[in-house]
Amino acid sequence: MASSAARSSAVPHEALESFQQHLARSTRILALLGAGLSASSGLPTFRGAGGLWRTHDAVQLATPEAFGRDPGLVWQFYSYRRHMALNAKPNPAHHALAELARKKEGFLALSQNVDGLSPRAHHPAAQLKLLHGSLFDVKCSDFFCKYVERNNYTDPIVPALALPTDEADPASRQHHRELDISDDSVAIPELTYAHLPKCPACNKGLLRPGVVWFGEQLPMDVLDSVDDFMNSPDDIDLILVIGTSAKVYPAAGYVDMARAKGARVAIVNMDKNHVPAGGLYDQDWFFEGDAAQIVPELLKSVIGELNMDDVDDAAKEAPVT
Incomplete structure (x- = not known):
């Protein structure tokens, strides 16, 4: 009961329900990932x-x-x-996003992290673009x-x-x-x-x-892949902004571009002041707290309950090559 109460306070029931209803209908999903995703991994x-x-x-x-x-x-x-x-080990949020990629082939994650934790959580490589390298x-x-x-x-x-x-x-x-x-x-x-x-x-x-060091260009093959996703004639249903303020371009621009393609925005961040450069819209969701706790709860309706034993076993495996 205690853990259930903790989850409900971190993820208010009404917001969780509306988010999961939208997630269930979503076929093309984008995620923008920042350092807050890896905070619970102790980095x-x-x-x-x-x-x-x-x-x-x-x-x-x-x-x-x-x-x-x-x-x-x-x-x-x-x-x-x-x-x-x-x-460090990939935390439950890394694993939840990797599982979402396996469940939704129209999901693409754009990571600003160079820590290698998303690949080590076995996030499908075709659905993970490392904006800043590794x-x-x-x-x-x-x-x-x-x-x-x-x-x-x-x-x-x-x-x-x-x-x-x-x-x-x-x-x-x-x-x-x-x-x-x-x-x-x-x-x-x-x-x-x-x-x-x-x-x-x-x-x-x-x-x-x-x-990618300061003063260097982001990798062109990665940018081309993101452009292909963005320029598809199909709408984007949802963009997840996890552990990043999304105020630095070009990453910040992806939020605006996704909105222009019809996407609703869901933000997960420890700091309620960390919102995208374009601000919050009435239909957006903001989930305040630790991504490692919140992201698996948000995605549970699609990915199911994460088996923590399996997560720990995966983290002990040799890194993916």
């Missing part, structure tokens, strides 16, 4: 990296120019993020080389990056035991070209994380 936000990284501005590390100046520093930051993401893709940084490797889950990707990435993880201290990573003043080791991952195709360029 620090992009700007919330801890340990040695507390004294660094993450935005200043996420640029091609930063990689050109100090690829060792940038790779250590991204090795930290890869390590943290690999030690921590687990790597590509050659040489302008003339087109080498890309998908789903590289090696941690660390090269031995020199086995740095103290997490003060709570004793295993991460093995390579540099002398560093006290609870001390913000400790310098991050300097790594040279020789320490970093090389491109196996051209044998001269450094590999770099396959994420």
Whole structure:
């Protein structure tokens, strides 16, 4: 009874009922996913990296120019993020969305997350577009080389990056035991070209994380796929906006485009002030709270009750390649 009451307070019955009635009728559904989707998986936000990284501005590390100046520093930051993401598990919201994709072939999810949790929840790849790339893709940084490797889950990707990435993880201290990573003043080791991952195709360029850095274009193949979905002559019935304020373009534009195609908007967010740039309409739904709790409840009428044992087993499986 307690869990039922908790669910009903998080998802008011009248709003839940009207949403599920619309969901049942919907054939073409879009979802825009942000960092709030992964919050219950325990991942620090992009700007919330801890340990040695507390004294660094993450935005200043996420640029091609930063990689050109100090690829060792940038790779250590991204090795930290890869390590943290690999030690997190997809939560029930990731699994619920993956199951919705299996139930509704007209469902397409657009993720702004690079953490790899949606793919590890076995979200069908054809129905998941990674707008900002993935921590687990790597590509050659040489302008003339087109080498890309998908789903590289090696941690660390090269031995020199086995740095103290997490003060709570004793295993991460093995390579540099002398560093006290609870001390913000400790310098991050300097790594040279020789320490970093090389491109196996051209044998001269450094590999770099396959994420979209500030100042870079979003991947054209992904944008083309989204455009194909948007430009279909068929209406869009519903857009889910989960864990994102949807105020940054081009992602914010997808909400307006979906509305223009007839979509109703359902927002799931911890912060009631996080609404799309175009604001809320009378027919929209806003569900305030943890996506990991709310999303499975919203989708239950289509996907059924999530079996948490199956979810935990799936999370333990090797990442999908």
